[in-house]
Amino acid sequence: MKRILVTGGAGFLGSHLCETLLGQGNEVLCVDNFFTGSKRNVEHLMSNPAFELMRHDVMFPLYVEVDEIYNLACPASPVHYQYDPVQTTKTSVHGAINMLGLAKRVGAKILQASTSEVYGDPEVHPQPESYWGRVNPIGVRSCYDEGKRCAETLFFDYWRQHQIQIRVVRIFNTYGPRMHPDDGRVVSNFIVQALRGEPITIYGDGTQTRSFCYVDDLIEAMIRMMAKDCAGPINIGNPGEFTMLELAQRVLELTGSKSEIVFFPLPADDPRQRRPDISVAKQVLGWEPKIALDEGLIRTIRYFERVT
Ligand SMILES: NC(=O)c1ccc[n+]([C@@H]2O[C@H](COP(=O)([O-])OP(=O)(O)OC[C@H]3O[C@@H](n4cnc5c(N)ncnc54)[C@H](O)[C@@H]3O)[C@@H](O)[C@H]2O)c1
Numbered sequence: 195m196k197r198i199l200v201t202g203g204a205g206f207l208g209s210h211l212c213e214t215l216l217g218q219g220n221e222v223l224c225v226d227n228f229f230t231g232s233k234r235n236v237e238h239l240m241s242n243p244a245f246e247l248m249r250h251d252v253m254f255p256l257y258v259e260v261d262e263i264y265n266l267a268c269p270a271s272p273v274h275y276q277y278d279p280v281q282t283t284k285t286s287v288h289g290a291i292n293m294l295g296l297a298k299r300v301g302a303k304i305l306q307a308s309t310s311e312v313y314g315d316p317e318v319h320p321q322p323e324s325y326w327g328r329v330n331p332i333g334v335r336s337c338y339d340e341g342k343r344c345a346e347t348l349f350f351d352y353w354r355q356h357q358i359q360i361r362v363v364r365i366f367n368t369y370g371p372r373m374h375p376d377d378g379r380v381v382s383n384f385i386v387q388a389l390r391g392e393p394i395t396i397y398g399d400g401t402q403t404r405s406f407c408y409v410d411d412l413i414e415a416m417i418r419m420m421a422k423d424c425a426g427p428i429n430i431g432n433p434g435e436f437t438m439l440e441l442a443q444r445v446l447e448l449t450g451s452k453s454e455i456v457f458f459p460l461p462a463d464d465p466r467q468r469r470p471d472i473s474v475a476k477q478v479l480g481w482e483p484k485i486a487l488d489e490g491l492i493r494t495i496r497y498f499e500r501v502t
Contacts, residue, residue: 195244197221197260198261198262199262199296200215200222200263200264201225201252201263201265201267202231202252202265202266203231203266204224204232204233204236204247205230205270206372207266207307207365208224208231208235208267209231209236209372210409210410210413211264211266211416211417212236212239213238214413214414219244220244223246224239225252225267226250230269230374235372252267252288252293253284253292254292255292255295257296259300260302261302262305263293263302263304263305264304264307265293265305265307266307268307268338269282271379272378275337283344287344287345297360303359304359304360306360307363307365308342308364309338309364309366310431310468311329312339312346313327313328313329314328314339315329321470322473346362359423363430364426365412366430366432366469366470367405369494370408370490370497375498380441384441384442385449388445388446388451389495389498390502391451391453393454393455395456396456396457396458397458397459398457398459399457400442400455402437402438403437404438405433405468407431408432408490410485415475416430422478429475430472431472433469433471435469442455
């Protein structure tokens with residue numbers, strides 16, 4: 195049995211990760227400041243004696259004994275990370291320093307939940323890990339993008355300088371149950387709007403594309419990555435590419451909603467296209483996503499029907 199720390203464990207991805215790690219017989223310490231996460235996301239785990247929940251902000255050092263650390267603490271949706279951008283950068287950078295310091299002290303392996311946003315608005319499609327990205331350093335998304343880039347830098351410098359066992363995964367759009375209903379991310383947005391019978395809001399003309407990975411596929415890849423002797427970075431996502439208009443139409447069909455589609459101007463620095471090249475994940479982790487968009491959407495719609 196391993197003792198595993200999950201920062202941001204009460205958030206969307208973190209709560210699924212805690213659940214899976216517990217299911218595999220590990221002890222899990224979930225650390226969260228509840229900025230975007232909530233106790234509700236992990237309340238079904240509370241009665242498990244192998245689970246512990248701690249309110250803590252990763253901007254401050256943490257002294258615990260663990261074998262592995264998954265560092266997920268960071269608001270992930272533009273609405274949340276732009277709410278207090280200075281705090282967002284601090285969470286990424288100070289959080290990485292504190293968790294790497296902990297890994298160094300106790301000799302733990304540490305995985306960073308990085309992001310496809312490190313590629314910015316890319317000129318290369320799909321994006322391989324070797325692509326350095328095209329990020330605006332002073333825009334409204336920079337607190338997140340540059341914060342995550344700096345965190346990656348710290349991980350690789352701790353690795354080179356202190357021989358810490360690091361793992362870096364670059365996560366592309368992931369969706370599923372326990373996403374925030376009002377965080378502005380496109381899948382939850384469309385589903386909630388469709389279920390409420392409100393207009394479905396598309397920013398831009400709807401031809402910009404995204405790829406969507408179902409949460410269970412992502413969690414499996416993260417756990418495989420931790421077990422591999424490979425620092426990464428490795429892209430994790432679903433290479434299936436859909437336009438916003440196609441996504442809206444799938445959601446309308448699967449919910450049976452009569453909502454109309456309305457168009458608004460594209461926000462600043464919004465990438466036109468985003469799709470992972472997952473050849474490294476296939477080769478190194480023997481992983482590729484299994485859950486098709488319709489199946490994942492159905493599971494997510496069922497969740498939102500219960501909670502909204
Ligand atoms: N969901 C995605 O599509 C996606 C894509 C790329 C990267 N990621 C990364 O995965 C991680 C989890 O994302 P998510 O989608 O679950 O988002 P989320 O907002 O649901 O989860 C983030 C969690 O971190 C916690 N948190 C934020 N600041 C903190 C701090 N200073 N100290 C302690 N806890 C803090 C929040 O309360 C929340 O529980 C993030 O690091 C995010 O950048 C997610």
